Amino acid sequence: MATPQRDELPVAGLTTGQLARLLGVSPTTLRSWDRRYGFGPASRADGRHRRWSPDDVAMAREMCRLTATGTPPAEAVRTARLRARGSAGPDGPDEWPPVPSDRAEGSAPRAGSGLPLGRVRSECRGLARAAVRLDAEEVRELLRRAVAHHGPAVAWEEVMSPALQAVGRKWQSSGERGEQGEQYVEVEHLLSWHISAALRHYYLDAARPRRAATGAPVLLSCLPGEQHTLPLDVLTAVLGDEGLAVLMLGGSVPADALIIAVRRVASLAVVLWAQTGDTADLALARRVAEARWGVRGARTQTPVLLCGPGWHQVTDAAEPPGLTYVTSLHDAVRTLTGLRRERTSR
Numbered sequence: 001m002a003t004p005q006r007d008e009l010p011v012a013g014l015t016t017g018q019l020a021r022l023l024g025v026s027p028t029t030l031r032s033w034d035r036r037y038g039f040g041p042a043s044r045a046d047g048r049h050r051r052w053s054p055d056d057v058a059m060a061r062e063m064c065r066l067t068a069t070g071t072p073p074a075e076a077v078r079t080a081r082l083r084a085r086g087s088a089g090p091d092g093p094d095e096w097p098p099v100p101s102d103r104a105e106g107s108a109p110r111a112g113s114g115l116p117l118g119r120v121r122s123e124c125r126g127l128a129r130a131a132v133r134l135d136a137e138e139v140r141e142l143l144r145r146a147v148a149h150h151g152p153a154v155a156w157e158e159v160m161s162p163a164l165q166a167v168g169r170k171w172q173s174s175g176e177r178g179e180q181g182e183q184y185v186e187v188e189h190l191l192s193w194h195i196s197a198a199l200r201h202y203y204l205d206a207a208r209p210r211r212a213a214t215g216a217p218v219l220l221s222c223l224p225g226e227q228h229t230l231p232l233d234v235l236t237a238v239l240g241d242e243g244l245a246v247l248m249l250g251g252s253v254p255a256d257a258l259i260i261a262v263r264r265v266a267s268l269a270v271v272l273w274a275q276t277g278d279t280a281d282l283a284l285a286r287r288v289a290e291a292r293w294g295v296r297g298a299r300t301q302t303p304v305l306l307c308g309p310g311w312h313q314v315t316d317a318a319e320p321p322g323l324t325y326v327t328s329l330h331d332a333v334r335t336l337t338g339l340r341r342e343r344t345s346r
Helices: 016-023 027-037 054-068 073-084 122-132 136-150 152-176 181-210 230-241 255-264 282-290 309-313 329-345
Strands: 218-222 246-248 269-273 304-307 323-326
Touching (some): 016 027, 054 073, 122 136, 122 181, 136 152, 136 181, 152 181, 152 230, 181 230, 218 230, 218 255, 230 269, 230 329, 269 329, 282 323, 304 329, 323 329
Parallel strands (some): 218 246, 269 304
């Protein structure tokens, strides 16, 4: 997040409100840190008014970074003060506290994110805080650690997705109350973009050792008009962990291009994502299921998986031939790994 440097801050110091806007936290959070842990400005103008000097701002910024990783505030206060004095403490000068691996905790999220998180992992709370501050560097690092530590499936379900859902709930509730709900749109866009990038990097890094591996890929595609590719990024990373190759076509693929791709590639299966009923084109899905590939006289068809909430708005209980409704990430992975076992056992 771009923030003013020390020499750009007002000589008289910042008020608590100004510092809160600078760091992306609430003034209540700063006052709470002062009241509970004595973490406040070193001096007060006229003995009353709080003014945060450049050194105070540097410590507060460090405090935000530490709490974003899940460090308890009391410990973060101590570490921030040590580092402000030039002592890095037990972790060394260039190391940050590790991301905790504990599961959901019973307490409500600590102040700082402003998002309705509920019972979530500490990594999720830290990610939400960093996203609200628009601290892209911290968001990227927290996501990298979460995926590396937990794997893409757990990282998505217990860290990434809860944070995204909380942003959406905050945006919606703010709009209903007549507040500036649009202020959370940029938070959602920042978070979505970095989650997608983290998952794609994970898949590509994991795929490098398997370059010589063979096997029919899973073809992933959004339907025409559908731009929500993040769910397919999640599936790509998880399938990579399962050792499946993936051919990702991306968002809003034209119908004719999708059919051509299915006919050109001997894929294990085709996954079609539809976020809404407006993009869930059942007629096109049937065309994909009927498309054949292979040499003349020995052509075959590819199983088609319908993924996303949009399909539930346009389909009934009966599954058309060649189409399989998938209700969850685990269901999709289980179905696709089962298809691989069937093909390899032939």
